[in-house]
């Protein structure tokens with residue numbers, strides 16, 4: 001159904017097959033070389049940007065170590081992620097606390113560990129930061145319209161209206177904090193580059209108003225994530241994003257471009273992963289049914305939660321591709337009827353496909369390995385392996 005070569009080169013595929021052949025399924029194998037390539041490519045595309053890797057997208061230790069060695073900073077959302085990152089010897093001044101939803105005790109914990117950069121979007125949280133992380137740099141996340149062009153929207157729950165962001169930054173100053181900048185996230189896997197234009201325009205308005213009316217000079221724009229990975233639905237190449245976003249910045253800020261931060265997750269790690277699942281059962285619901293149900297040992301609860309509402313459409317390949325195909329409903333192994341990955345979007349799989357065959361889900365390096373339940377129906381979280389040019393990394 002899919003042309004594998006559009007997503008992964010022959011040599012990478014062969015290396016993956018060699019490394020993964022004997023691993024028990026289901027599993028995800030993450031190729032560290034792809035992450036390195038993506039990181040370097042992002043830095044080349046935006047030479048002026050500071051990268052804060054969104055740890056939640058794939059918190060595997062080999063990934064964190066690699067990105068550390070490449071000079072990345074880290075965007076962190078919980079004390080557990082913080083512990084993981086600091087335990088690798090990464091300095092807390094390379095960490096931002098990007099979650100706007102936090103307990104006072106967690107603010108204190110981050111402060112005690114040495115973190116001095118905090119996101120916020122509410123008065124309550126800002127006051128807690130002033131009290132428990134005195135003098136820190138704060139940036140305020142603004143709401144951006146939810147757009148149907150983001151395959152995995154992150155709007156609504158986070159951010160506040162720009163008018164409120166203005167008030168919060170004034171209050172931050174009055175409470176002895178450093179009003180540092182503005183952040184936004186245009187939605188993950190954002191296919192419409194124009195979304196950055198609107199958000200940058202709002203940001204520019206806040207920079208100007210705060211300076212003119214309050215004498216507050218902001219320093220930083222944190223543009224979050226949103227850059228694409230290669231799923232079925234096509235997107236522009238990263239260099240198009242870079243070209244356009246840089247142009248928006250120059251149009252709004254001229255020579256005086258603030259410090260730019262990105263928090264990429266998906267675009268760095270998704271393309272690096274391949275999830276292997278085994279066919280547990282194939283059946284039809286009546287003798288003349290056209291669709292086959294294909295049940296796998298991986299599903300919504302152990303790695304494939306981003307198929308919720310069929311939002312992320314992964315390319316799937318099998319060892320029997322090339323022959324006749326028929327449409328299928330693809331479902332996971334648990335006793336929950338929401339554990340169906342694709343039903344409305346008609347995937348086609350080979351008619352020859354049998355119990356015990358494997359399905360390879362490409363582009364599964366982001367939001368799979370830990371975005372899973374622990375023991376629903378007794379199924380463990382999906383096992384993740386990391387490989388480099390020498391094979392599987394222990």
Ligand SMILES: *Cc1c(COP(=O)(O)O)cnc(C)c1O
Nearest residue numbers: 054188224225226263264265266
């Ligand atoms: C999840 C998240 C990101 C990563 O977004 P991607 O679209 O995966 O790059 C960045 N910033 C924040 C605040 C996030 O919550």
